[in-house]
Amino acid sequence: MKGVGRLDIQPYLHHIGINPERVSDRKALFRDIQRRHLLTVPFENLDIHLKHPLSMDPVKVQEKVAVHKRGGLCFELNSLLGAVYRELGYQVHYVSAAFWNEDKHDWNPPYSHLALNVNVEGKTYLADVGVGGGFMEPIEIRHGMVYEDHLATYRLEQTGDTSYILQKSANDQWEKLFQFSTQPEELAAFQPMCRYYETSKDTLFGQERLCSIATADGRISLSEESLTITRNKVKEKSPVTSEKEWRRLLKKYFGIDYDLLEGKVKLNHK
Known part of the structure:
Protein backbone atom coordinates (compact mmCIF):
# COMPACT_ATOMS: atom_id res chain seq x y z
CA MET A 1 0.00 0.00 0.00
CA LYS A 2 1.93 3.01 -1.27
CA GLY A 3 1.55 6.55 -0.02
CA VAL A 4 1.59 5.78 3.72
CA GLY A 5 4.59 5.99 6.03
CA ARG A 6 5.07 4.51 9.47
CA LEU A 7 2.43 5.46 11.99
CA ASP A 8 2.24 5.06 15.76
CA ILE A 9 -1.33 3.77 15.93
CA GLN A 10 -1.62 3.56 19.71
CA PRO A 11 -3.49 6.89 20.13
CA TYR A 12 -6.11 5.76 17.62
CA LEU A 13 -6.51 2.28 19.14
CA HIS A 14 -6.81 3.77 22.62
CA HIS A 15 -9.42 6.24 21.38
CA ILE A 16 -11.67 3.52 19.94
CA GLY A 17 -11.08 1.19 22.91
CA ILE A 18 -9.02 -1.54 21.23
CA ASN A 19 -6.06 -3.38 22.81
CA PRO A 20 -4.61 -5.75 20.17
CA GLU A 21 -2.77 -7.74 22.82
CA ARG A 22 -6.08 -8.83 24.32
CA VAL A 23 -7.44 -10.13 21.00
CA SER A 24 -5.70 -13.32 19.89
CA ASP A 25 -7.89 -13.92 16.83
CA ARG A 26 -6.69 -11.72 13.96
CA LYS A 27 -10.00 -11.94 12.14
CA ALA A 28 -11.85 -10.83 15.28
CA LEU A 29 -9.41 -7.94 15.75
CA PHE A 30 -9.93 -6.92 12.13
CA ARG A 31 -13.71 -6.85 12.59
CA ASP A 32 -13.58 -5.19 16.00
CA ILE A 33 -11.53 -2.25 14.77
CA GLN A 34 -14.10 -1.26 12.15
CA ARG A 35 -16.99 -1.75 14.57
CA ARG A 36 -15.37 0.19 17.39
CA HIS A 37 -14.41 2.98 15.01
CA LEU A 38 -17.99 3.38 13.81
CA LEU A 39 -19.29 3.49 17.39
CA THR A 40 -16.69 6.08 18.41
CA VAL A 41 -15.77 8.28 15.44
CA PRO A 42 -18.45 10.32 13.65
CA PHE A 43 -18.78 10.75 9.92
CA GLU A 44 -18.80 14.55 9.51
CA ASN A 45 -17.95 17.33 7.09
CA LEU A 46 -17.49 20.27 9.44
CA ASP A 47 -14.01 21.19 8.21
CA ILE A 48 -15.43 21.93 4.76
CA HIS A 49 -17.66 24.63 6.26
CA LEU A 50 -14.89 25.87 8.53
CA LYS A 51 -12.69 26.29 5.41
CA HIS A 52 -10.11 23.97 6.96
CA PRO A 53 -8.23 21.83 4.39
CA LEU A 54 -8.92 18.10 4.41
CA SER A 55 -5.96 15.73 4.66
CA MET A 56 -5.37 12.12 3.69
CA ASP A 57 -2.15 11.97 5.71
CA PRO A 58 -2.86 9.29 8.35
CA VAL A 59 -0.69 11.11 10.89
CA LYS A 60 -2.78 14.28 10.57
CA VAL A 61 -6.06 12.37 10.45
CA GLN A 62 -5.15 10.42 13.58
CA GLU A 63 -4.47 13.68 15.40
CA LYS A 64 -7.85 15.01 14.30
CA VAL A 65 -9.64 11.82 15.37
CA ALA A 66 -7.77 10.65 18.46
CA VAL A 67 -6.54 13.94 19.93
CA HIS A 68 -9.28 16.38 18.94
CA LYS A 69 -12.08 13.78 19.08
CA ARG A 70 -13.37 14.60 15.62
CA GLY A 71 -14.50 12.61 12.60
CA GLY A 72 -14.25 13.17 8.87
CA LEU A 73 -15.10 12.00 5.37
CA CYS A 74 -14.14 8.78 3.58
CA PHE A 75 -10.88 10.22 2.22
CA GLU A 76 -9.74 11.00 5.74
CA LEU A 77 -11.15 8.12 7.76
CA ASN A 78 -10.37 5.28 5.35
CA SER A 79 -6.85 6.55 4.72
CA LEU A 80 -6.32 6.30 8.47
CA LEU A 81 -8.02 2.91 8.78
CA GLY A 82 -5.88 1.52 5.97
CA ALA A 83 -2.72 2.70 7.70
CA VAL A 84 -3.86 1.19 11.00
CA TYR A 85 -4.56 -2.21 9.44
CA ARG A 86 -1.22 -2.07 7.65
CA GLU A 87 0.65 -1.37 10.88
CA LEU A 88 -1.04 -4.40 12.41
CA GLY A 89 0.27 -6.59 9.59
CA TYR A 90 -2.79 -6.89 7.35
CA GLN A 91 -2.46 -6.70 3.57
CA VAL A 92 -4.38 -3.58 2.55
CA HIS A 93 -5.26 -1.91 -0.75
CA TYR A 94 -7.03 1.36 -1.37
CA VAL A 95 -9.79 0.93 -3.96
CA SER A 96 -11.93 3.31 -5.97
CA ALA A 97 -15.66 3.37 -5.29
CA ALA A 98 -18.63 5.50 -6.32
CA PHE A 99 -22.09 5.90 -4.81
CA TRP A 100 -25.28 5.55 -6.79
CA ASN A 101 -26.79 8.98 -7.41
CA GLU A 102 -30.55 8.55 -7.38
CA ASP A 103 -31.20 12.10 -8.58
CA LYS A 104 -29.04 11.63 -11.68
CA HIS A 105 -29.89 7.95 -11.95
CA ASP A 106 -26.21 7.25 -12.50
CA TRP A 107 -23.04 6.49 -10.59
CA ASN A 108 -20.94 9.27 -9.11
CA PRO A 109 -17.47 9.67 -10.68
CA PRO A 110 -14.66 7.14 -10.07
CA TYR A 111 -12.51 7.92 -7.02
CA SER A 112 -15.39 9.85 -5.43
CA HIS A 113 -15.36 7.34 -2.58
CA LEU A 114 -12.31 5.75 -0.97
CA ALA A 115 -12.72 2.21 0.36
CA LEU A 116 -10.40 -0.61 1.43
CA ASN A 117 -9.79 -4.20 0.39
CA VAL A 118 -8.09 -6.18 3.13
CA ASN A 119 -6.76 -9.74 2.97
CA VAL A 120 -7.30 -11.76 6.14
CA GLU A 121 -6.46 -15.46 6.34
CA GLY A 122 -6.73 -15.97 2.61
CA LYS A 123 -9.99 -14.08 2.12
CA THR A 124 -10.48 -10.52 0.87
CA TYR A 125 -12.85 -8.14 2.63
CA LEU A 126 -14.42 -4.77 1.89
CA ALA A 127 -13.69 -2.46 4.83
CA ASP A 128 -15.13 1.03 5.09
CA VAL A 129 -15.62 3.59 7.87
CA GLY A 130 -16.30 6.47 5.51
CA VAL A 131 -20.05 6.11 5.03
CA GLY A 132 -22.62 7.97 7.10
CA GLY A 133 -24.74 4.89 7.63
CA GLY A 134 -22.66 1.99 6.38
CA PHE A 135 -22.06 -1.61 7.38
CA MET A 136 -20.69 -2.22 10.86
CA GLU A 137 -18.13 -4.93 10.04
CA PRO A 138 -16.02 -5.75 6.95
CA ILE A 139 -17.80 -7.83 4.30
CA GLU A 140 -16.14 -10.76 2.56
CA ILE A 141 -15.86 -9.99 -1.16
CA ARG A 142 -17.62 -12.71 -3.12
CA HIS A 143 -20.63 -12.74 -5.40
CA GLY A 144 -23.91 -13.12 -3.53
CA MET A 145 -22.39 -12.47 -0.11
CA VAL A 146 -25.08 -11.22 2.30
CA TYR A 147 -24.22 -9.37 5.50
CA GLU A 148 -26.69 -8.19 8.14
CA ASP A 149 -26.16 -5.99 11.16
CA HIS A 150 -28.48 -4.13 13.53
CA LEU A 151 -28.87 -1.31 11.02
CA ALA A 152 -29.48 -2.97 7.64
CA THR A 153 -28.83 -5.91 5.29
CA TYR A 154 -26.26 -5.76 2.48
CA ARG A 155 -25.45 -7.90 -0.54
CA LEU A 156 -22.52 -8.00 -2.97
CA GLU A 157 -23.05 -8.51 -6.68
CA GLN A 158 -20.04 -9.15 -8.92
CA THR A 159 -20.38 -7.27 -12.21
CA GLY A 160 -16.95 -7.90 -13.77
CA ASP A 161 -13.54 -9.44 -13.14
CA THR A 162 -12.62 -6.68 -10.68
CA SER A 163 -15.93 -4.86 -10.16
CA TYR A 164 -18.70 -5.24 -7.59
CA ILE A 165 -21.87 -3.47 -6.54
CA LEU A 166 -22.80 -3.23 -2.86
CA GLN A 167 -26.57 -3.30 -2.45
CA LYS A 168 -28.61 -2.36 0.60
CA SER A 169 -32.01 -3.75 1.51
CA ALA A 170 -34.74 -1.15 1.87
CA ASN A 171 -38.40 -2.09 2.28
CA ASP A 172 -37.59 -5.67 1.24
CA GLN A 173 -36.02 -4.48 -2.02
CA TRP A 174 -32.34 -4.37 -2.95
CA GLU A 175 -31.11 -0.88 -3.85
CA LYS A 176 -27.71 0.14 -5.20
CA LEU A 177 -25.44 1.71 -2.57
CA PHE A 178 -22.04 1.94 -4.26
CA GLN A 179 -19.87 0.18 -6.80
CA PHE A 180 -16.18 -0.51 -6.32
CA SER A 181 -13.20 -2.02 -8.07
CA THR A 182 -10.78 -4.47 -6.48
CA GLN A 183 -7.94 -2.91 -8.49
CA PRO A 184 -5.36 -1.49 -6.03
CA GLU A 185 -4.87 2.28 -6.16
CA GLU A 186 -2.37 4.70 -4.68
CA LEU A 187 -3.68 7.16 -2.13
CA ALA A 188 -2.65 10.09 -4.33
CA ALA A 189 -5.19 9.00 -6.96
CA PHE A 190 -7.99 10.17 -4.65
CA GLN A 191 -6.58 13.64 -4.03
CA PRO A 192 -8.43 15.41 -6.90
CA MET A 193 -11.84 14.13 -5.76
CA CYS A 194 -11.02 14.92 -2.14
CA ARG A 195 -10.20 18.46 -3.19
CA TYR A 196 -13.40 18.65 -5.25
CA TYR A 197 -15.62 17.70 -2.31
CA GLU A 198 -13.69 20.09 -0.10
CA THR A 199 -14.32 23.10 -2.34
CA SER A 200 -17.44 22.45 -4.45
CA LYS A 201 -20.83 23.92 -3.60
CA ASP A 202 -22.50 21.46 -5.97
Missing part, protein backbone atom coordinates in the same frame (compact mmCIF):
# COMPACT_ATOMS: atom_id res chain seq x y z
CA THR A 203 -22.38 18.55 -3.51
CA LEU A 204 -24.38 17.86 -0.38
CA PHE A 205 -21.16 18.12 1.65
CA GLY A 206 -20.64 21.67 0.44
CA GLN A 207 -24.23 22.72 0.97
CA GLU A 208 -24.86 21.74 4.58
CA ARG A 209 -23.13 20.54 7.72
CA LEU A 210 -23.62 16.86 8.49
CA CYS A 211 -22.65 14.64 11.40
CA SER A 212 -23.60 10.99 11.98
CA ILE A 213 -22.50 8.16 14.25
CA ALA A 214 -23.55 4.56 14.83
CA THR A 215 -24.87 3.49 18.23
CA ALA A 216 -25.35 0.09 19.82
CA ASP A 217 -28.99 -0.01 18.71
CA GLY A 218 -29.06 2.38 15.75
CA ARG A 219 -27.68 5.72 14.64
CA ILE A 220 -27.72 9.44 15.45
CA SER A 221 -27.60 11.91 12.55
CA LEU A 222 -27.60 15.70 12.62
CA SER A 223 -28.18 17.91 9.57
CA GLU A 224 -28.80 21.64 9.34
CA GLU A 225 -32.55 21.13 9.65
CA SER A 226 -33.10 18.00 11.74
CA LEU A 227 -31.86 15.52 14.30
CA THR A 228 -32.66 11.88 13.52
CA ILE A 229 -32.28 9.21 16.19
CA THR A 230 -32.74 5.62 15.04
CA ARG A 231 -33.27 2.87 17.62
CA ASN A 232 -33.97 -0.72 16.58
CA LYS A 233 -34.67 0.49 13.02
CA VAL A 234 -37.31 2.97 14.23
CA LYS A 235 -36.54 6.59 13.31
CA GLU A 236 -37.47 9.62 15.39
CA LYS A 237 -36.90 12.91 13.57
CA SER A 238 -36.94 16.30 15.28
CA PRO A 239 -36.56 19.75 13.69
CA VAL A 240 -33.57 21.95 14.49
CA THR A 241 -35.03 25.39 15.09
CA SER A 242 -31.94 27.60 15.35
CA GLU A 243 -28.16 27.77 14.97
CA LYS A 244 -27.84 27.82 18.75
CA GLU A 245 -29.89 24.63 19.00
CA TRP A 246 -27.82 22.98 16.24
CA ARG A 247 -24.60 23.71 18.12
CA ARG A 248 -26.07 22.42 21.37
CA LEU A 249 -27.11 19.14 19.71
CA LEU A 250 -23.70 18.76 18.06
CA LYS A 251 -22.00 19.02 21.44
CA LYS A 252 -24.56 16.85 23.24
CA TYR A 253 -24.59 13.91 20.85
CA PHE A 254 -21.15 14.11 19.22
CA GLY A 255 -19.00 15.88 21.79
CA ILE A 256 -17.95 18.53 19.27
CA ASP A 257 -17.84 22.19 20.34
CA TYR A 258 -18.43 24.20 17.16
CA ASP A 259 -17.75 27.51 18.91
CA LEU A 260 -14.32 26.19 19.85
CA LEU A 261 -13.65 24.98 16.31
CA GLU A 262 -14.57 28.38 14.89
CA GLY A 263 -12.28 30.06 17.38
CA LYS A 264 -9.34 27.87 16.38
CA VAL A 265 -9.90 28.58 12.69
CA LYS A 266 -10.00 32.36 13.30
CA LEU A 267 -6.82 32.14 15.39
CA ASN A 268 -5.01 30.17 12.68
CA HIS A 269 -6.00 32.74 10.05
CA LYS A 270 -4.55 35.68 11.97
Whole structure:
Protein backbone atom coordinates (compact mmCIF):
# COMPACT_ATOMS: atom_id res chain seq x y z
CA MET A 1 0.00 0.00 0.00
CA LYS A 2 1.93 3.01 -1.27
CA GLY A 3 1.55 6.55 -0.02
CA VAL A 4 1.59 5.78 3.72
CA GLY A 5 4.59 5.99 6.03
CA ARG A 6 5.07 4.51 9.47
CA LEU A 7 2.43 5.46 11.99
CA ASP A 8 2.24 5.06 15.76
CA ILE A 9 -1.33 3.77 15.93
CA GLN A 10 -1.62 3.56 19.71
CA PRO A 11 -3.49 6.89 20.13
CA TYR A 12 -6.11 5.76 17.62
CA LEU A 13 -6.51 2.28 19.14
CA HIS A 14 -6.81 3.77 22.62
CA HIS A 15 -9.42 6.24 21.38
CA ILE A 16 -11.67 3.52 19.94
CA GLY A 17 -11.08 1.19 22.91
CA ILE A 18 -9.02 -1.54 21.23
CA ASN A 19 -6.06 -3.38 22.81
CA PRO A 20 -4.61 -5.75 20.17
CA GLU A 21 -2.77 -7.74 22.82
CA ARG A 22 -6.08 -8.83 24.32
CA VAL A 23 -7.44 -10.13 21.00
CA SER A 24 -5.70 -13.32 19.89
CA ASP A 25 -7.89 -13.92 16.83
CA ARG A 26 -6.69 -11.72 13.96
CA LYS A 27 -10.00 -11.94 12.14
CA ALA A 28 -11.85 -10.83 15.28
CA LEU A 29 -9.41 -7.94 15.75
CA PHE A 30 -9.93 -6.92 12.13
CA ARG A 31 -13.71 -6.85 12.59
CA ASP A 32 -13.58 -5.19 16.00
CA ILE A 33 -11.53 -2.25 14.77
CA GLN A 34 -14.10 -1.26 12.15
CA ARG A 35 -16.99 -1.75 14.57
CA ARG A 36 -15.37 0.19 17.39
CA HIS A 37 -14.41 2.98 15.01
CA LEU A 38 -17.99 3.38 13.81
CA LEU A 39 -19.29 3.49 17.39
CA THR A 40 -16.69 6.08 18.41
CA VAL A 41 -15.77 8.28 15.44
CA PRO A 42 -18.45 10.32 13.65
CA PHE A 43 -18.78 10.75 9.92
CA GLU A 44 -18.80 14.55 9.51
CA ASN A 45 -17.95 17.33 7.09
CA LEU A 46 -17.49 20.27 9.44
CA ASP A 47 -14.01 21.19 8.21
CA ILE A 48 -15.43 21.93 4.76
CA HIS A 49 -17.66 24.63 6.26
CA LEU A 50 -14.89 25.87 8.53
CA LYS A 51 -12.69 26.29 5.41
CA HIS A 52 -10.11 23.97 6.96
CA PRO A 53 -8.23 21.83 4.39
CA LEU A 54 -8.92 18.10 4.41
CA SER A 55 -5.96 15.73 4.66
CA MET A 56 -5.37 12.12 3.69
CA ASP A 57 -2.15 11.97 5.71
CA PRO A 58 -2.86 9.29 8.35
CA VAL A 59 -0.69 11.11 10.89
CA LYS A 60 -2.78 14.28 10.57
CA VAL A 61 -6.06 12.37 10.45
CA GLN A 62 -5.15 10.42 13.58
CA GLU A 63 -4.47 13.68 15.40
CA LYS A 64 -7.85 15.01 14.30
CA VAL A 65 -9.64 11.82 15.37
CA ALA A 66 -7.77 10.65 18.46
CA VAL A 67 -6.54 13.94 19.93
CA HIS A 68 -9.28 16.38 18.94
CA LYS A 69 -12.08 13.78 19.08
CA ARG A 70 -13.37 14.60 15.62
CA GLY A 71 -14.50 12.61 12.60
CA GLY A 72 -14.25 13.17 8.87
CA LEU A 73 -15.10 12.00 5.37
CA CYS A 74 -14.14 8.78 3.58
CA PHE A 75 -10.88 10.22 2.22
CA GLU A 76 -9.74 11.00 5.74
CA LEU A 77 -11.15 8.12 7.76
CA ASN A 78 -10.37 5.28 5.35
CA SER A 79 -6.85 6.55 4.72
CA LEU A 80 -6.32 6.30 8.47
CA LEU A 81 -8.02 2.91 8.78
CA GLY A 82 -5.88 1.52 5.97
CA ALA A 83 -2.72 2.70 7.70
CA VAL A 84 -3.86 1.19 11.00
CA TYR A 85 -4.56 -2.21 9.44
CA ARG A 86 -1.22 -2.07 7.65
CA GLU A 87 0.65 -1.37 10.88
CA LEU A 88 -1.04 -4.40 12.41
CA GLY A 89 0.27 -6.59 9.59
CA TYR A 90 -2.79 -6.89 7.35
CA GLN A 91 -2.46 -6.70 3.57
CA VAL A 92 -4.38 -3.58 2.55
CA HIS A 93 -5.26 -1.91 -0.75
CA TYR A 94 -7.03 1.36 -1.37
CA VAL A 95 -9.79 0.93 -3.96
CA SER A 96 -11.93 3.31 -5.97
CA ALA A 97 -15.66 3.37 -5.29
CA ALA A 98 -18.63 5.50 -6.32
CA PHE A 99 -22.09 5.90 -4.81
CA TRP A 100 -25.28 5.55 -6.79
CA ASN A 101 -26.79 8.98 -7.41
CA GLU A 102 -30.55 8.55 -7.38
CA ASP A 103 -31.20 12.10 -8.58
CA LYS A 104 -29.04 11.63 -11.68
CA HIS A 105 -29.89 7.95 -11.95
CA ASP A 106 -26.21 7.25 -12.50
CA TRP A 107 -23.04 6.49 -10.59
CA ASN A 108 -20.94 9.27 -9.11
CA PRO A 109 -17.47 9.67 -10.68
CA PRO A 110 -14.66 7.14 -10.07
CA TYR A 111 -12.51 7.92 -7.02
CA SER A 112 -15.39 9.85 -5.43
CA HIS A 113 -15.36 7.34 -2.58
CA LEU A 114 -12.31 5.75 -0.97
CA ALA A 115 -12.72 2.21 0.36
CA LEU A 116 -10.40 -0.61 1.43
CA ASN A 117 -9.79 -4.20 0.39
CA VAL A 118 -8.09 -6.18 3.13
CA ASN A 119 -6.76 -9.74 2.97
CA VAL A 120 -7.30 -11.76 6.14
CA GLU A 121 -6.46 -15.46 6.34
CA GLY A 122 -6.73 -15.97 2.61
CA LYS A 123 -9.99 -14.08 2.12
CA THR A 124 -10.48 -10.52 0.87
CA TYR A 125 -12.85 -8.14 2.63
CA LEU A 126 -14.42 -4.77 1.89
CA ALA A 127 -13.69 -2.46 4.83
CA ASP A 128 -15.13 1.03 5.09
CA VAL A 129 -15.62 3.59 7.87
CA GLY A 130 -16.30 6.47 5.51
CA VAL A 131 -20.05 6.11 5.03
CA GLY A 132 -22.62 7.97 7.10
CA GLY A 133 -24.74 4.89 7.63
CA GLY A 134 -22.66 1.99 6.38
CA PHE A 135 -22.06 -1.61 7.38
CA MET A 136 -20.69 -2.22 10.86
CA GLU A 137 -18.13 -4.93 10.04
CA PRO A 138 -16.02 -5.75 6.95
CA ILE A 139 -17.80 -7.83 4.30
CA GLU A 140 -16.14 -10.76 2.56
CA ILE A 141 -15.86 -9.99 -1.16
CA ARG A 142 -17.62 -12.71 -3.12
CA HIS A 143 -20.63 -12.74 -5.40
CA GLY A 144 -23.91 -13.12 -3.53
CA MET A 145 -22.39 -12.47 -0.11
CA VAL A 146 -25.08 -11.22 2.30
CA TYR A 147 -24.22 -9.37 5.50
CA GLU A 148 -26.69 -8.19 8.14
CA ASP A 149 -26.16 -5.99 11.16
CA HIS A 150 -28.48 -4.13 13.53
CA LEU A 151 -28.87 -1.31 11.02
CA ALA A 152 -29.48 -2.97 7.64
CA THR A 153 -28.83 -5.91 5.29
CA TYR A 154 -26.26 -5.76 2.48
CA ARG A 155 -25.45 -7.90 -0.54
CA LEU A 156 -22.52 -8.00 -2.97
CA GLU A 157 -23.05 -8.51 -6.68
CA GLN A 158 -20.04 -9.15 -8.92
CA THR A 159 -20.38 -7.27 -12.21
CA GLY A 160 -16.95 -7.90 -13.77
CA ASP A 161 -13.54 -9.44 -13.14
CA THR A 162 -12.62 -6.68 -10.68
CA SER A 163 -15.93 -4.86 -10.16
CA TYR A 164 -18.70 -5.24 -7.59
CA ILE A 165 -21.87 -3.47 -6.54
CA LEU A 166 -22.80 -3.23 -2.86
CA GLN A 167 -26.57 -3.30 -2.45
CA LYS A 168 -28.61 -2.36 0.60
CA SER A 169 -32.01 -3.75 1.51
CA ALA A 170 -34.74 -1.15 1.87
CA ASN A 171 -38.40 -2.09 2.28
CA ASP A 172 -37.59 -5.67 1.24
CA GLN A 173 -36.02 -4.48 -2.02
CA TRP A 174 -32.34 -4.37 -2.95
CA GLU A 175 -31.11 -0.88 -3.85
CA LYS A 176 -27.71 0.14 -5.20
CA LEU A 177 -25.44 1.71 -2.57
CA PHE A 178 -22.04 1.94 -4.26
CA GLN A 179 -19.87 0.18 -6.80
CA PHE A 180 -16.18 -0.51 -6.32
CA SER A 181 -13.20 -2.02 -8.07
CA THR A 182 -10.78 -4.47 -6.48
CA GLN A 183 -7.94 -2.91 -8.49
CA PRO A 184 -5.36 -1.49 -6.03
CA GLU A 185 -4.87 2.28 -6.16
CA GLU A 186 -2.37 4.70 -4.68
CA LEU A 187 -3.68 7.16 -2.13
CA ALA A 188 -2.65 10.09 -4.33
CA ALA A 189 -5.19 9.00 -6.96
CA PHE A 190 -7.99 10.17 -4.65
CA GLN A 191 -6.58 13.64 -4.03
CA PRO A 192 -8.43 15.41 -6.90
CA MET A 193 -11.84 14.13 -5.76
CA CYS A 194 -11.02 14.92 -2.14
CA ARG A 195 -10.20 18.46 -3.19
CA TYR A 196 -13.40 18.65 -5.25
CA TYR A 197 -15.62 17.70 -2.31
CA GLU A 198 -13.69 20.09 -0.10
CA THR A 199 -14.32 23.10 -2.34
CA SER A 200 -17.44 22.45 -4.45
CA LYS A 201 -20.83 23.92 -3.60
CA ASP A 202 -22.50 21.46 -5.97
CA THR A 203 -22.38 18.55 -3.51
CA LEU A 204 -24.38 17.86 -0.38
CA PHE A 205 -21.16 18.12 1.65
CA GLY A 206 -20.64 21.67 0.44
CA GLN A 207 -24.23 22.72 0.97
CA GLU A 208 -24.86 21.74 4.58
CA ARG A 209 -23.13 20.54 7.72
CA LEU A 210 -23.62 16.86 8.49
CA CYS A 211 -22.65 14.64 11.40
CA SER A 212 -23.60 10.99 11.98
CA ILE A 213 -22.50 8.16 14.25
CA ALA A 214 -23.55 4.56 14.83
CA THR A 215 -24.87 3.49 18.23
CA ALA A 216 -25.35 0.09 19.82
CA ASP A 217 -28.99 -0.01 18.71
CA GLY A 218 -29.06 2.38 15.75
CA ARG A 219 -27.68 5.72 14.64
CA ILE A 220 -27.72 9.44 15.45
CA SER A 221 -27.60 11.91 12.55
CA LEU A 222 -27.60 15.70 12.62
CA SER A 223 -28.18 17.91 9.57
CA GLU A 224 -28.80 21.64 9.34
CA GLU A 225 -32.55 21.13 9.65
CA SER A 226 -33.10 18.00 11.74
CA LEU A 227 -31.86 15.52 14.30
CA THR A 228 -32.66 11.88 13.52
CA ILE A 229 -32.28 9.21 16.19
CA THR A 230 -32.74 5.62 15.04
CA ARG A 231 -33.27 2.87 17.62
CA ASN A 232 -33.97 -0.72 16.58
CA LYS A 233 -34.67 0.49 13.02
CA VAL A 234 -37.31 2.97 14.23
CA LYS A 235 -36.54 6.59 13.31
CA GLU A 236 -37.47 9.62 15.39
CA LYS A 237 -36.90 12.91 13.57
CA SER A 238 -36.94 16.30 15.28
CA PRO A 239 -36.56 19.75 13.69
CA VAL A 240 -33.57 21.95 14.49
CA THR A 241 -35.03 25.39 15.09
CA SER A 242 -31.94 27.60 15.35
CA GLU A 243 -28.16 27.77 14.97
CA LYS A 244 -27.84 27.82 18.75
CA GLU A 245 -29.89 24.63 19.00
CA TRP A 246 -27.82 22.98 16.24
CA ARG A 247 -24.60 23.71 18.12
CA ARG A 248 -26.07 22.42 21.37
CA LEU A 249 -27.11 19.14 19.71
CA LEU A 250 -23.70 18.76 18.06
CA LYS A 251 -22.00 19.02 21.44
CA LYS A 252 -24.56 16.85 23.24
CA TYR A 253 -24.59 13.91 20.85
CA PHE A 254 -21.15 14.11 19.22
CA GLY A 255 -19.00 15.88 21.79
CA ILE A 256 -17.95 18.53 19.27
CA ASP A 257 -17.84 22.19 20.34
CA TYR A 258 -18.43 24.20 17.16
CA ASP A 259 -17.75 27.51 18.91
CA LEU A 260 -14.32 26.19 19.85
CA LEU A 261 -13.65 24.98 16.31
CA GLU A 262 -14.57 28.38 14.89
CA GLY A 263 -12.28 30.06 17.38
CA LYS A 264 -9.34 27.87 16.38
CA VAL A 265 -9.90 28.58 12.69
CA LYS A 266 -10.00 32.36 13.30
CA LEU A 267 -6.82 32.14 15.39
CA ASN A 268 -5.01 30.17 12.68
CA HIS A 269 -6.00 32.74 10.05
CA LYS A 270 -4.55 35.68 11.97
